[in-house]
Amino acid sequence: MPATASVGGARPEPEEASPAPAPASTSASSCMGTRPEELTARLAAAGPGPAEGCGGAGAGGEEVEHERVRALREIKNQIIGNRTKKLLYLRLGAVPSVVAALAEPGASPAALVQAAAAAGSFACGVEDGARAVLAAGAVEHLTRLLAHPDEKVVDASARALRMIYQSRLAPKFDVNSGENMDFVLSLLDSENENVTELAAAIISHSCESSAEQLSLCSAGVPQKLVSLFGGSMNLRDACLGSVTAVIRNNRDVASRFASTDHGKGFRSVVGLIHDRSPHTRLLACLCLIALGHASPCHFQDKQIKTKLIMVLLELIEEPGHVGDEAPLALTTLIKDSFELQKQALTTNAVEKLSNHLLANPLETRRAVTIMLALSELCSKLEESRSQLMSVEVSALLLEALKHDWADIRIAACSCLKNISRSPKVLSGGRLSCDTVIGPLVQLLNDSSTSVQVAALGAICNIAVNLTPRKSVLLHSGVVSQLVHLSKSMDPMLRLKSVWALRNIMFLLSPKDKDFIVKELTLSTLSSLICDSEHFVQEQTLALVHNLVDGYVDSANYVIGEDGMVMDAIARQLINASAPGVCIQGMYVLANIAAGNELNKEAVMNVLLPHRADRIKPLFVVNFLQSKDKQLRVATLWCLLNLIYPKCEASSGRVVRLQNAGVIQQVKSMINDPCLDCKLRVRMVLEHCVDNADDCFM
């Protein structure tokens, strides 16, 4: 399911109705069979294929040519808008004969027009059709026919090529080649709107790399496209789509587009967000969104952004593709932006989207895209969350969790994830109830991995139960499900399930912590600490760090059982894994070091192994020298706890740390640029003094 709006070009190329047949043809077709098998056979027999290389009309005379035109027209009329017929003709092998008609040097304009229209139709909306048309060499023939003296042939060829370039199977047009660029520019300069529209379609289809975008920009293509906005609606839409393709994710090109001609192109696009055509308005919005993402400094006008939000909210009321895609465009616009989400909220976006969702059936693409937009609106703002948590919408989201359509289940999970992305909501405990947790836990068994991942996202957040009642979640069966998923082959499922267990473990009672460890087992815990993915390692260590907080006996899970878990942690720290892994690992050690003498000694043995490798510096010293201030802070807390005053052997530990050069390193950090580090350094050194004093007392 797309997470962001498609910024593709114009609307899908419609298959056009064939031109009104000439009277002669009508009478002729009436005496000709119209069965696909017969028509295919007649077309094949009507003239030699391109391989033979001889003229069709000349070879078979006028009658043969008429026969070919009639067959082509009939085939075209049958397949336009009829997928079944297209597949039937494909099976009968009609496409090569149709394309062959385009290749014949002596073919009449009428035959060429009909063949081009049929070829375009085959390529439209049916992947096998596009594949067959491309395999038969249609692009080459149709491109050649763009130079045909008969304007109708040019029109038909341009339309057919547009349909072909709509397919993802169509070859990319390398605009970095000078010859190809000249060709595209010549198409853009054409007087024929079908041809200029084709140029726009080729650009939208082919422009992918930043080098291609830069070449097109340097050739003045964006300005040419803007100059064509005054043409037909289809041409304007195609050009808008192409401009978007040229500037998308390219800061340099977007910036040049926005500033060329004193921002004329930019203003033209802004003007189109108020166009009469809803489709044009959507495309103009998408173009501006792409511009804003590529070059934020050129799109700072708050008023335009507010207008964009309002236009997109209006477009949601439009039928069809426009209304379906408008919420995704809104999602893309406001994504990760606190400011734009606030603006959207002031235009009552949550209310409008919720009302639309409540008033219409759930099983539509629009419901999915609206839920995704609502989810984004709730990703940062408390007010959006509280609005969305109205009784009616909450009930709808719960219904959506149980819907047959996976995309709806995913979108509902996404909403719940973002609503619960707030300590305030979690403290209120409204989501920690059976009615929400039950269906989410059910989704952990879903046949779709994407649904499982989405459900895990929501559970991860709701798992941070900041209310005194944790029992609903723990008794929902979620722990065993999460433990099961933590052993999955899919790294995303492992990551999110361990993450959820880490959040459940946060400030949990000792009894409940024991319950989770028994479900998880120490051997699984050790394996997860050494998982192949460092994100999984980090979350697992955070889980252990929560396990050993505030509960002395829990340290036995880590240092007991032959030290299996502690060995795994030590291995990760000695190997200096990713900073996040080291930070969490050091907090595990810090928490254990806050325990009894046995615990403190276990940590000392990790920090200063007996068989210390003299060549390799101690990891604890490396961590204190790390650029990551969080790692320095975590390491300092561990040292602080090891030499905590009034503990039996703290002074001995000070001496050992001093002899190993650790305290010397701490002293060198007295002016650490991070205030938190500086303050902990001061505490460590004070403790060193206190412990020294204790020794002499």
Add this chain to the structure above:
Amino acid sequence: MPVRVVDTATPSSQPSPGQETNTGHPSPPSCSLLSAGRSFAGTQNVSSLQKDEAWKVNVRIHGCDLEQGYLCGTMEALNVPLADTPVVTFWEGEIVDAKNYTFFTGKWEASPEDDIRHWSKFPSFTPLLSQIETDGGKSLDFSNYPYIFMRWKEQYFVNVGADCGLTIAGFYYVCFSCSDGSISGFYYDPNSSPFQKLELKCTNEKNSGFTFSSYELQ
């Protein structure tokens, strides 16, 4: 072994050399003692002319977002007269960072004079006063100052009804010490006894070191 510690006595208007900065206005320093999960314990003096009284108070931080100047948590008052159980409230905090929030409350019936009168009760506020008088404190850079100033506003009762006979109409002026995690505060409510003092210390549950928990939202 002891070495001299360089103190930062006042917040500067510009970042110090080597100081870690972020884009835009620098936030107050991140402090590992002011993070989700940390708990604090102490008292609130609620004495009036009639009698001396102090309630035991426990505070737990539930969330902290320095970028947005936001934090929240719960406050539990233990020996509240007329209450059968400890009274727990949920509060939200504004961190004074000169970006999201200034020293001036601008709501909750607190005038600028009330603000200055309360903030001035904290010794760590004194060095800031002249800058606040100059430009309202807008140019202050708190990123290396070892105190964090906040307002905590109770939002709702967690375990008792709103008709419990207690009020949460006021709010707290709060000063947090990054050094040891101690918290001082003054409750302000025009209809309650003035300057009710809140004093909390970072709870060190095991007395043999500090422990940490953390969660991460997606």
